[in-house]
Amino acid sequence: MDCIANLASEKAVVIFSKSLCCMSHAITRLFQEQGVSPMVHELDQHPRGKEIEMALKRLGCTPAVPAVFIGGKFLGTANSVMTAHINGSLNKMLKDAGALWL
Incomplete structure (x- = not known):
């Protein structure tokens, strides 16, 4: 869990993803289209990816990716993420x- 906390605080928006996951790709694109440049950790390419994936599942991520941290x-x-985007609370977050200035 400490590893996740450290990685999640690297940037204003951090996404734990897998390179072949279409939902991870869609969520990353959503942020990019908002003008946000998220830090994306591809768990299938990360040396501690399996360990991080298990920790995300313990955190309640089902499925484990995409898992999004803001601030x-x-x-x-x-x-x-989609619920927050649709109801308008994502922009405020x-x-x-500090990921968006508009």
């Missing part, structure tokens, strides 16, 4: 974390 805080998986 070092766990937002959730794709469903949580991004502004509060």
Whole structure:
């Protein structure tokens, strides 16, 4: 869990992903289209990827990816991100974390 906390605080938006996961790709694109440049950790290419994936599952991520952290805080998986985007709260989170200035 310490590894996740350290990685999640590297940048305002951090996404734990897998390179062949279409939902991970879609969530990453959503942030990029908002003008946000997230830090993306591809677990299938990370030396500690399996360990991180298991820790994300213990955190409640089902499936484990994509797992999104904003401002070092766990937002959730794709469903949580899309809900926040649709209800308008995602922009506020991004502004509060310093990922968006508009």
